[in-house]
Amino acid sequence: MKKHQISTKFLSIEKVTKIIERKQKIELSEEAIAAVKKCRDYLDTKAAKSAEPIYGVTTGFGSLCNKHISPEDLSTLQRNLVISHACGVGEEVPQEIVQLMLLMKIQSLSYGHSGVQVETIQRLVDFYNKGVYPVVYQQGSLGASGDLAPLAHLSLPIIGMGEVYYRNKKYSAAEINEKFGWEPITLKSKEGLALLNGTQFMSSYAVWLLMKARKLSWLADIVGAISLEAFDGRIEPFNMLVHLVRPHAGQIITAAHITQLLEGSEIIAQHKEHVQDPYSFRCMPQVHGASKDAIEHVQNVVETEINSVTDNPTVFPDEDIIVSAGNFHGQPLALVLDFLSIAMAELGNISERRIYQLISGKRGLPSFLVKNPGLNSGFMIPQYAAASIVNQNKAFTMPCSTDSIESSQGQEDHVSMGANAATKCYLVVNNVEKILGIELFNAAQALEFRKPLKSSDFIEDFVKCYREFVPFVENDTYMHELIQKSIDFIEGVRIVK
Secondary structure, eight states, X not given: OOOEEESSSOOOHHHHHHHHHTTOOEEEOHHXXXXXXXXXXXXXXXXXXXXXXXXXXXXXXGGGXXXXXXXXXXXXXXXXXXXXXXXXXXXXXXXXXXXXXXXXXXXXXXXSOSOOOHHHHHHHHHHHHHTEEEOOEEEOOOSSSOSHHHHHHHHGGGGTOSEEEETTEEEEHHHHHHHHTOOOOOOOTTHHHHHHSSSHHHHHHHHHXXXXXXXXXXXXXXXXXXXXXXXXXXXXXGOHHHHHTSOOHHHHHXXXXXXXXXXXXXXXXXXXXXXXXXXXXXXXXXXXXXXXXXXXXXXXXXXXXXXXXXXXSEEEXXXXXXXXXXXXXXXXHHHHHHHHHXXXXXXXXXXXXXXXXXXXXXXXXXXXXXXXXXXXXXXXHHHHHHHHHHHHHHHHTSOSTTOOOOBGGGTBOXXXXXXXXXXXXXXXXXXXXXXXXXXHHHHHHHHGGGTTSOOOHHHHHHHHHHHTTSOOOSSOOOHHHHHHHHHHHHHHOOOOO
């Protein structure tokens, strides 16, 4: 397969998804190599000739920005920066996100405004292509001077320190260097700062979350449509005339999607005794649609971020200027990651309400969805489990971005806390996957009681596929295993539009 070339071309979430799913190798384009070399040569010349201090190049960092560093100590300064900032704690970052961190850091450094050596970026490319993933920790970043602590751990193996995973086995950096015949990179001026400054921890989580959120948003419509059929719901709330007079894009898309899913259903076409459905069914276009719109907004921000230079200072060789500014500040990501947590949590919230309606003994469905309630508790407690997860998500949607704690002796007096927004959103999105798994477990069970009427061909085929993994429950059984299989089914579904 042809390698993906790292260049100035726009890198979309869709493109990243394809690179990951196809296990595509990457390489630096000639354009990127030329830009990186030009910037590095300019920086070396500028530092040698300039009598004025250049932040991060000939000075210390943060509140130590006025400390001059002699030329013979510049390499030591950068090495010290990496090892001293590797202060991550907590759980390890999943390898699939570390893979994205490598890709995002390579992309950001390749624009030729960071002053790194080609050899340094190439080592990151080698890590990516060989599947060598540095051990990074989830806690430690304020999301403002870049993701300093996690990016320090990402960078340690470049200088022969830290740990990595290779084929799911942990190695020291020294061991992996010996395995591949790599020599540790000697960092030049500014390189440590270029590696550590940047938003690649936050943005990599954001990319992964968007990939999953888009899928779960689409699946929420499918699972919700199955629940609607099982509850003998009405089709009228999905009439496009309703949505065209309140034309939010996500609302229109959801109504059209659910209408399409139900096309040809005998259940939806039958006469209804009830005039209205509860909001959790009737308002799926409005609620699911608002989450779709939120996801779209988040994607616009994240795509801008992953196509940006986010380290500091920023080097402009053509303009002969080096600017110390604040592109490392994660506020754009922090805000939208909190927003994404809220939008996804709401998909879980409304899903649990549909579960509750299905087990309530209404519209001809037996209490708790079993033929002999009383003797059997049936689907009583799966709803408890879903409600518990929803409650946890409500706690997780407390925003991180509204907090700031001063650091670096007041030099860094406002921080985004976007890294915590990212790791928290990761928990929310995975929780929504669990809730949708529980809803599907209930909805498929309830749909059985509508026989001999059939749903649409799509839903019948979908449930038939589901039944290969999760059986109909006649009498009380060990529910944990079935719930987990249902969640695994949701995780394994691939959406093809």
